[in-house]
Amino acid sequence: MQSAALSMNAPGFELPAVSDDAALVRRSLDGDMAAFEQLYRGHVGRVHGAILRLVGMDRGRAEELTQDAFVRAWQKLSSFRHESAFSTWLYRLGVNTALMELRGRRDSKETDVEDLDLAAGGDVPFCAGERGDLERAVSNLPPRARAVLVLHDVEGWKHEEIANELGMAVGSSKAQLHRARGLLRRTLGGEA
């Protein structure tokens, strides 16, 4: 909940009209696909943006997952209880769909000594460089490290939320962030 609230502060994000969404949800539940299309049009950018970053800017995969997210949203619309904004519910569903990609991955190791060694020497990369360089570097991170970095540094989630939702200890989330930043520093430093 809080994570979504934080992420709403992301640049370029505009809160949709909540009352309109509520009416569109009700119409969708009655089988009105045109209403659901309006919900799709209003929210696809935010959902797709989050998914795209989580899958390392793999546009094809992100579009597949975005489709999956909206199909699931349609199928599970009644589980939206109007306690939060529809945009929040949908955003979390989209993030969830992308995080499912991480299930069972072998790079789910906890804090490795070599990772900490690699990341040692500073908290943040010295210079991020151009946006394109930064996006490429983030995309090349190992999936779990990338997920933690994106959720924390880009989407504005807290370590407690990330740890809870990625099924890791808070310390592991911090270590993964440290690891991700260390890898980025090495990559960006090498290019500079």
Next chain:
Amino acid sequence: MNHEFEWRNQMRKLGGPVEPAHELWPDIAARIAGAPAQSASRRRIAPWLALAATLAVAVGAGVIVYRGPGHATPDASTQASTQTPVAPPATPAEEPQRTALDWAVPSDPALLASAQNLDNASAQLQGALEQRPDAVFLVGLLNRTNAQRLRLMRKSPYAG
């Protein structure tokens, strides 16, 4: 200067909405056609979610004490499928989704029950996710369950 502040500022600029390069709605519409939005009468999650969570924790506690000979671990991620099937909401009682780890059955009988319990927990969690797709914490539970399953396979011989 404050590198942390500058860094966070730069990273936040990577955020925000991104429109898909292709029009996705026609495919979405085709997939949901004939599958009405789920009716409110099917909101039954709490009992079996609690069961799944309990199972995941209980099984995990039992699994990690095992110390067996090390073996190469299959890359389960290559088996994973995230495709969402077009299942009409009116057919909830289908057979449980297979997990990415279902095929990796330990040959050691002492571990077989734990492996099956983990697979059951994983299947139930996936079922719970179907009911509450926005509940991201369920992915955490699922990750934990599958991580325990992987750990079990790394430490045990398994049938080829």
